Amino acid sequence: MKRVVITGAGTVNALAQDVPGTLAAMREGRCGIGPLDIRDRERLSISIGGQVRGWEVEAHFNRQQIALYDRFTQFTLHAAREAITQSGLVFDDQLSLTSGVVLGTAGGGVNTWDENYRAVYEDGKNRVHPFVVPKLMNNAAASHVSMEWNLRGPTFTVATACASSNHAMGLAFQMVRSGAATAMVTGGSEAMLCFGGIKAWEGLRVMSRTACRPFSMTRDGMVQGEGAGVYVFEDYDHARARGAHILAEVAGFAMSSDAGDIVMPSAQGAERAISGALRDAGLNPSDVGYINAHGTGTAANDKTECAAVAHAFGPHADRLMISSTKSMHGHCIGGTGAVELLACLMALNEGVIAPTIGYEEPDPECALDVVPNVARTARVDAVLSNAFAFGGLNAVIALRRI
Amino acid sequence: MSVKDRVIAIIAEQAVLDVADVTMDSTLESLGIDSLGLVESIFAIEEAFDVSVPFNANDPSQSDFDISSVASIVAAVEKLVADQHA
Numbered sequence: 317m318k319r320v321v322i323t324g325a326g327t328v329n330a331l332a333q334d335v336p337g338t339l340a341a342m343r344e345g346r347c348g349i350g351p352l353d354i355r356d357r358e359r360l361s362i363s364i365g366g367q368v369r370g371w372e373v374e375a376h377f378n379r380q381q382i383a384l385y386d387r388f389t390q391f392t393l394h395a396a397r398e399a400i401t402q403s404g405l406v407f408d409d410q411l412s413l414t415s416g417v418v419l420g421t422a423g424g425g426v427n428t429w430d431e432n433y434r435a436v437y438e439d440g441k442n443r444v445h446p447f448v449v450p451k452l453m454n455n456a457a458a459s460h461v462s463m464e465w466n467l468r469g470p471t472f473t474v475a476t477a478c479a480s481s482n483h484a485m486g487l488a489f490q491m492v493r494s495g496a497a498t499a500m501v502t503g504g505s506e507a508m509l510c511f512g513g514i515k516a517w518e519g520l521r522v523m524s525r526t527a528c529r530p531f532s533m534t535r536d537g538m539v540q541g542e543g544a545g546v547y548v549f550e551d552y553d554h555a556r557a558r559g560a561h562i563l564a565e566v567a568g569f570a571m572s573s574d575a576g577d578i579v580m581p582s583a584q585g586a587e588r589a590i591s592g593a594l595r596d597a598g599l600n601p602s603d604v605g606y607i608n609a610h611g612t613g614t615a616a617n618d619k620t621e622c623a624a625v626a627h628a629f630g631p632h633a634d635r636l637m638i639s640s641t642k643s644m645h646g647h648c649i650g651g652t653g654a655v656e657l658l659a660c661l662m663a664l665n666e667g668v669i670a671p672t673i674g675y676e677e678p679d680p681e682c683a684l685d686v687v688p689n690v691a692r693t694a695r696v697d698a699v700l701s702n703a704f705a706f707g708g709l710n711a712v713i714a715l716r717r718i
Numbered sequence: 719m720s721v722k723d724r725v726i727a728i729i730a731e732q733a734v735l736d737v738a739d740v741t742m743d744s745t746l747e748s749l750g751i752d753s754l755g756l757v758e759s760i761f762a763i764e765e766a767f768d769v770s771v772p773f774n775a776n777d778p779s780q781s782d783f784d785i786s787s788v789a790s791i792v793a794a795v796e797k798l799v800a801d802q803h804a
Contacts, residue, residue, distance in 0.1 A: 361770075519757075519761065520775065521757050521773055521775040522776060524776075535776065536774055537776045579753070580752075614775075615775075615776040616776075
């Protein structure tokens with residue numbers, strides 16, 4: 317089995333449109349959530365979100381590309397460029413054939429669905445743009461990354477709601493580890509901050525109207541975000557041979573299904589994914605210094621997640637740090653695990669633990685060190701990133717410093 | 719049909735029970751309605767009465783809409799309907 321390392325990272329999210337800016341915001345505990353600026357917002361009862369502001373699409377893409385790229389694809393391509401440029405990889409000859417793309421998204425081109433349903437239902441038009449289908453399909457982003465960078469190996473998209481990008485990165489890791497691929501571009505993207513995308517979430521009654529306050533007694537729901545996180549996962553020997561800068565080792569991955577309820581999470585299912593990732597990575601619980609929580613800020617997730625961590629780690633649960641950066645960038649749905657993995661890289665490489673902001677009051681059912689409100693410096697050698705999706709699908713990644 | 723009868727009909731449908739089996743002192747739990755069933759019932763109430771129910775699934779006890787029994791739900795809906803016509 318090959319060892320797998322991360323040699324590039326890229327992002328677009330409400331905090332910044334690159335990795336350095338995002339990490340700076342996380343260090344400062346800055347909040348990227350604010351009033352939504354979208355059409356028909358006055359008909360929504362939820363008026364806040366982690367929206368990407370100042371997105372100058374014309375600065376990044378030409379007119380033909382804009383006609384073909386939904387917002388979730390735009391975010392993906394921008395983040396992929398940052399990640400692949402950092403990795404220094406050039407995908408030609410044999411490397412092109414053995415490298416691919418696995419990305420996660422829950423909704424794919426939601427803005428494209430929304431705009432074109434409007435056109436035919438609300439505006440009564442009988443004709444839509446010819447690119448509607450290639451724009452909205454969930455694999456559009458993966459295919460465009462593949463085309464732009466000449467990645468001709470295994471390429472596909474994974475959809476497991478809020479765990480999509482963790483599942484995608486887990487599969488990319490397994491492909492490099494098994495030798496099926498030399499390098500994989502992986503992560504995820506979501507862009508559903510449009511009228512229909514928010515209206516659908518309103519229906520579930522799990523959204524906060526004020527802020528995302530994970531683990532705080534005063535939490536009252538999740539806040540939607542948007543954005544992308546993209547990484548280059550590479551065979552360690554290949555990376556070392558070319559003298560690449562290595563950001564971290566992907567040490568292990570595990571997934572599980574609750575086989576329980578379509579929306580209510582299970583502590584047992586989450587615990588099995590956490591323990592499975594430790595086992596897969598060959599880590600002892602005491603090796604882990606930080607967990608990037610799923611931490612949605614809903615009543616159900618946060619107490620279930622804390623119970624799962626407490627069971628999986630035993631006494632060490634009280635010694636590790638766990639934080640939710642969703643408090644800053646919102647819940648980026650199918651892209652969220654990939655955006656949040658940045659906090660794991662910051663913990664390993666800079667010794668800075670991103671805080672859980674908006675924290676007001678302890679909840680006895682979430683009695684862990686959630687790094688409230690202010691970032692902390694600490695040396696950590698191994699970290700986990702949790703994602704637990706609607707549908708009871710859990711995916712946990714373990715990273716280690718190399 | 720009174721507000722009470724219409725609310726009971728909505729709850730009975732959600733619980734897959736006969737309306738006669740839904741009494742005013744029933745709780746949603748005793749009727750076998752889970753969190754998703756509750757959200758669906760509230761949606762049905764909003765549609766039936768054209769009202770907006772203040773309810774957050776993260777903290778039902780803190781919501782202005784008391785769901786502790788069928789009687790409390792009926793009372794809350796009656797108030798919403800009255801406020802709407804006020």
